[in-house]
Amino acid sequence: MSGRYCVTGGAGFIGSHFVETAPRRGRHPGEVVAYDDLSNTTTGGFEPLLADERLRFVRADVLDTARLTEELTGWTQDDVVHLASSVDMRKGYHDRGFDLRQCAEGTLSVLNAMRASGPRTVLFSSSSTVYGDPVTLPTPEHAGPYAPISMYGAGKLAAEALLSANCHLDGFTAHVFRFGNVVGGRMNHGVIHDFIEKLDARRDRLQVLGDGRQRKNYFLVEECVDGILTASGKLGPGFHVLNLGNPGTVSVDEIAAIVIDEMGLKGVGLEHEGGVRGWPGDVPVVEYDLTRVHELGWSAPTDGRQAIRTCARRLLAERGWQRP
Incomplete structure (x- = not known):
């Protein structure tokens, strides 16, 4: 893992915990950019950290590809942590384009900014919702068919597909984490x-x-961040997908x-x-097979x-x- 991160959704629930943790986990002290439009949150989650010179806050929309490209220019050896997303899974029931914009178009914007600027690695927050009603319990990463039953799940699955395609077309690395229910x-x-x-x-x-x-399944937010950082340090280049959560x-x-x-x-x-x-x-039931992430040396404490x-x-x- 590099020591510098641009975190989309950096003021959000998971994002604020990531920017709190990341400077202590990198190989060297480096800059962490929290990139967020504050549509779902405020800077309150990491307000005490803003005095740290390693953290910089940028208020901007992830769909503003030009602004994101400007922010990422020169980050050749560093990582984008793409956490920007809706926090209300039910909103897409009424606005059927909402999750397409938030998940798929937002991810495409990140990839286009990466292509234009320099970063080669993106860590992405996906979801158990991509499985729909799973045919296998506990559910492993390769379980299929992927048949989401919500627009949120469809948006996350579309984002995964965009990441996979761009990894193969442009040589990017994408580590996709299908979170269980993150709490804290x-x-x-x-x-x-x-x-x-x-x-x-x-x-x-x-x-x-x-x-x-x-x-x-439910797990703590700080343990989610630790799982992202631990697993990403071991996955290597290319497109990888991991369940992340607790058993049971x-x-x-x-x-x-x-x-x-x-x-x-x-x-x-x-x-x-x-x-x-x-x-x-x-x-109704989300139960994970966590064999792969456990083999990488991480489990929720x-x-x-x-x-x-x-x-x-x-x-x-x-x-x-x-x-x-």
Whole structure:
């Protein structure tokens, strides 16, 4: 791995943790550029880091290829970490072009800027949603057919295809990480965040989207960053795809119980809304085969249930929650 990174989506949930960690992990101290248009977040996640001369913030849209090219010019031996994306998987249900713009066109913009400027390596945040309803559980990277059931999944799969094609046409290296559910402090979306918001508003009832039996894998954001950096240092050139997450699964009702416990609430009733899917395009079961990344020497130190509990504690601390 190089010591210098341009992180698209650098002010976001995963991006802010990456820019916090990357300067300490490079082979030499180097510049980290956090590139973000702030459409989904603020700079608050890494505000204390802005005094570090190794970090520079650029407010710009990843679809502004000319601006991104200008930023990347001269970065021949360094890496683009492409994390810019929508944080709301459900938005594409109403705007069918949204995820195409965010995922596919955004990735093409990054690749065009790389072609015009210098970087040869891109690390990309993909998703379990590319598998759709998986035919194999636990699901390995080569499981197919890839048949996304959401526009978000379709957008991520289109981005993967663009990365693969450009690797073969232009000699780029792309390391694609299909994340499980990444959780931790500074989250402004997701089931744990949503449960806390709902319970803060009403403490005797919790609305649960779906039947509560949906089960997925969860891991901490700092461990996600460590997995990206560790695996990328060993994958080598070319196009590579890796699942990244925790083995096993945690159900939505189990998450509700953990959040309720961490908030110190008693007698909370669960109100389930819907069937096996929480919303159109929701995949009820996400369980990964992590053999490949484990063979590279990385596994998440914190299991899924503890990751959820740790995330809940961090989010509650951020909002100054006082247990009743």
